[in-house]
Amino acid sequence: MIRDPASESAIDLAARRLERALALLEQRLGEAGGRAGPEAGGLFDQDRARLAAALDESRARERALAAAGAEASAALGWAIAEIREVLEADAAVSDDPAPEASDGAETPDPMIRED
Numbered sequence: 001m002i003r004d005p006a007s008e009s010a011i012d013l014a015a016r017r018l019e020r021a022l023a024l025l026e027q028r029l030g031e032a033g034g035r036a037g038p039e040a041g042g043l044f045d046q047d048r049a050r051l052a053a054a055l056d057e058s059r060a061r062e063r064a065l066a067a068a069g070a071e072a073s074a075a076l077g078w079a080i081a082e083i084r085e086v087l088e089a090d091a092a093v094s095d096d097p098a099p100e101a102s103d104g105a106e107t108p109d110p111m112i113r114e115d
Helices: 010-036 038-095
Strands: none
16 A cells, blocks of 8 residues: 555654654664673663662661651650649649738747747
């Protein structure tokens, strides 16, 4: 079947150009892979090993930070509880009835007998 270029749409032309470009790219990648040989695979393996080590380090750092965060949270919880206790004790003291205001005269001490 012979195609008439005038009857093809712009999409058809773009699709054919894309297919040709992909075929050429695949061909060049195959040639480059053949020229690189086993060294290219070794480089990928080295990168993979380096990235895996970095990931392991990051996960260990994440666990350490989570543990430190939990410890800090517990310490803050204890501090908050202690502060609340102090505030509640102060509130209880201030809720006690205040001694009656004196008119300047001293109240006698019940422990001292005046004869």
